[in-house]
Amino acid sequence: MAKKKQTIDEVIALFSDYLRSIHRADSTVHYYNRQWKKVKAFMLTHKIKYFDRSVSEMFFTSTLGKYEYRSLRYSGKNMVNLIEALHEFQETGKVLKGTQRNPPKIFTGVIGESMLEYITRRQALLNLSKATIHNYYLYLNRFLLHLNEKGIKKINEISKHDILSFTRSISPHLLASKSIALGILKGYLRHLFDQSLIESNYSIIVPRVNYDKQPKLPSVFSKEEVTTLLGSIDRSSPVGKRDYAILLLATKLGLRTSDIVALKFENIIWEKNIIEFNQVKTKKHITLPLLPEIGNAIIDYMKYGRPVSDEPYCFLQLLAPHDRIEKSSVGGLVRYNLKRAGIKIGNRKHGPHALRHSFAEKLLSNKTTLPVISEALGHSSSESTMYYMRIDINALRQCALEVDLIPSSFYQQKGGHK
Known part of the structure; x- marks a missing residue:
């Protein structure tokens, strides 16, 4: 049975109710609505009655032209996230986690294939959790994109400079993420050396992050x-x-x-x-x-x-x-x-x-x-x-141990404290 067509006002009303039901703040819902009203104005201008995915794509083309998501500024990414969340809700009845759009991780070329082979090997060897596998895909894909931007297509073209420039590009304020990313990179580079795909063991130049996983006391409520x-x-x-x-x-x-x-x-x-x-x-x-x-x-x-x-x-x-x-x-x-x-x-x-x-x-x-x-x-x-x-x-x-008091005779002996 075909799905009932909906106006953008109907979709916005249902989505706003949903957001409030999962305890999103009214200020957050109002902010989302300001973004969605841009699409509504676009539909009124072009006399489009019903909202669907094709409408949002037409709106993006009209507003952003031909674009790549990762090259957009924060405001552009935010607009895309919230409008895509609207039609995702229309299609699935769910809100995207944090209304964030996560582009698929694409591994192209020889380097990309070697990364996928490495992830598959680690998964089979260590029975990695879904969260860990996600991190492997996330950070190795970022390294691949970094290499692609520099025009590096072959494994033997990867240099010490490329590796260090990537490590410097990771925010120093996100110590936990940087620690995970550099650990994964170190393992991948060691894999390339072990497989004789690169001549030097570049894993040794990956810097360490002085990060304590549990630096603060856990938060508790009385x-x-x-x-x-x-x-x-x-x-x-x-x-x-x-x-x-x-x-x-x-x-x-x-x-x-x-x-x-x-x-x-x-x-x-x-x-x-x-x-x-x-x-x-x-x-x-x-x-x-x-x-x-x-x-x-x-x-x-x-x-x-x-x-x-x-x-x-x-x-x-x-x-x-x-x-x-x-x-x-x-x-x-x-x-x-x-x-x-x-x-x-x-x-x-x-x-x-x-x-x-x-x-x-x-x-x-x-x-x-x-x-x-x-x-x-x-x-x-x-x-x-x-x-x-x-x-x-x-x-x-x-758990503290009792400490014996030091007798006064200790301080009276030769060489003692005066």
Whole structure:
């Protein structure tokens, strides 16, 4: 059956409602609307009644001419992102993550083929996660584009200067990203040398980044703040019922966002009052207690808030087509409800992971042993859990050793302090 044609006003109205349902700020929605009104004016001028993808392409051609996305200025990229998000929503009922357009990573030529071969080899050897594979594609593609801009098409044409100029092009303010990018580049260059594709081992010239993955203390919210957060949610609405159940899973069980969005009905064993699943991040199987308040909140959402859907996932987007909730939406609802509860954020991070940290801090303050905390958080080793020890100063003080006082005779001996 053909899809119903829509005017741009109809699409904008539906998309604006959707953005508000996932807790985008009114100021953000108004900003998006200002961009979309440009297309509306274009359609009025050209007497176009219905909006679709072809209309946005005509608008881009009229406004930007023949363009390459990556060569646009920030304002141009932003306009393209928001207008493409509009017709993507029209076609799929979803919002693009962060309304960002990510051009496909294309690997052309001999160098591009060698990069793909390297990624395939690393994936087979190390069983890389999706996130790691994404980073390989992202940063090797950037290196390829850098080489293409310099007119370098063959592997043996890559020089020390080309490598160093690429490393300098990575923002020094993004230390985490730079550390990942240079690590991937170093591995690729070592691969080229091992395969005798280049004569020199250029991996040794890739600079190191002095980056500590955990330089700051984890952000946490106190027991009182968590109580205020949960108590402020309007549980009379479908969105409130869903958000309340999600926040309970984050604050009372410390679930990661990836596990919340992947939670299925089959993971809730009602007759045993447990929740069990394989964690998305670690693949480790975990069994957690189905606390009464969590069970009741999920039942309340299922009966009176969850859209009618055949999806096996517990938590869904509010608007059609009612797919499972996205990780970005969980982050949005956490930030929205913290702000709505009037909790002062300060310089703390205030996403879903901060609630997981808060759960760990609560366990530490109750003098829970490290192995039990590791099990509750689903860590693959206690070393990961040690990261959370830094958030509880009192617990750290208990680890301090008593220091014997130095007798006064020490200072009276020959050569002692006077």
